[in-house]
Amino acid sequence: MKTIVFIGSYKYGTSKEALMIAKEMGYYVVLCTDKTKHITSNSDFSEVDQIVLMEDLLDEQQMVEEITSLMDQGKQICACVSLIDPYVSYAASISKYFELAETSTDSLRLMEDKIAIREKLKNLPITPFYTIFQPEDSLEKLENEFKSLLPFIIKPPISNGSKDVLLVETIEKFANALKLLKKNHPNNPLLIEEFLQGPQYLIEILVYNNDIKFLGLVEQEVLYNGRFIVTGYRFPGKVDIAEYRSLCTCISKIIEEIGLENGSCHMEMKLVSGEWKLIETNPRMAGGEMNRIIEEGTGINLLKEILKVHLGEEPILLEKKKKHVYAKYLTIGSRGKLLKILGKEQALMHEGVRHVHIKPLEGRILTTPYSMGNRYACVIAVSETAEQAVGIALEAAKEIKFYLEPF
């Protein structure tokens, strides 16, 4: 039985969608997870044929044993994939061990470490000014050294969903930020980089046999409330021809430099006074509704084509349509216990609205956003123009109401 092994998945979003797509492609779907609740609430994972519960998914020896055991049961393992951090390059290395179709393990691993990737790309013009704060460095030394560089960004080398990415505007804030990050990431070096002003974009990339087969440009709307939270995605991102060409050149150079021959990734970049600057890279498709955004805009099921690359097949990326898509993510401004959610059906009734997702269940405690995980609903609208798509999504999103009791 042709089988795909997935390492880790969230309950919704890209990683969950990958399980469904694999099932639709006719594969026997195995999910290795360290979340016991994935077993108890099995209905959430109805597309999964077999769940393998492991205490530590990064226990390579046990992972090899589990997969070997699947093979002994007659399963033909065709791919081992992960679409969540920190298992992406690890899944690639497991694939390599079993001599499955290979994605570029070293390149994926490099992208998992924000410091390593900065070091690798430090000579490219897309790299902003950065420095590394070592655990043994004194605050005084850095204060003197970087006073003139304020404001800047400070972040841990390994994190996702904008967790602990802090903007430092004053020396006082620098001390506070360091305190917080050292607490959450003890003994880790920290990355300090210049804060860039300009529109921010997410670029979805699929590479097959050294050829960039897909490059999707998505403009991000970022809310800053002490953390950076993306609250809107416009596809396709609007840039002029020269900027797009320059972007393609930059991406090609980055891909070449990091040696991504086969695999997918997404990058976040800013356009600063006409020049592209790299914010960060991630060795996987973006989470949340990214696959749906691209599919609504192009007709391409990018996630399916990514899985094909993992299966050693050539991806087919033919645009079947050209639409403007806007995804609006909702956050809230006060903390409370969720009593009721209203408006999903009304939001769906707006013409052009393709999808409405409400994340939390009643009874959960909701907060103002500290990371992307604190975005509680998403409305996706499609239209012939970007302005129309934005207008439809915003009007529909206004139908959604979270009723909270202060907590």
Add this chain to the structure above:
Amino acid sequence: MSSEIKSNQCICDALCELKLLQDLLNNSQTKFFGRLLAKIAGTDTIPLLLITKKGDPLSFSSTEECFETIYFRIESIDKESCCTTISLLRPLDIEGNYSNSFCDLVRLEKTSICKNVDLSRICAIQLLETELLTRKIIIEPKW
């Protein structure tokens, strides 16, 4: 004393005790902590249902304000005649709209509409959480 008179007296005594507690919420003033109790409770009302001898909750309508309710606040008791004056509490759903469905009840709102009840009709008292009077609902996101 017949059992019925005994029962009426019992309901009457229970309501008197409840009124005493309710008054404590609002009027208690202590030496060191002053009106702390009122602050903790956040309300001067212990909401209640009165169950009739037929087994149904007693219900009143307000023709002037167009609502019906089974939720009351005790205002006064006449022990002599075994009668009580209650004020009507307006039941509200999560959106702050009047709803007489028990399942939709999220909040109670005081009104000044009073009714007299002959306690010989009542066989039980059901107390409700005072939180129903103090509950604050936030609607998010704000646009």
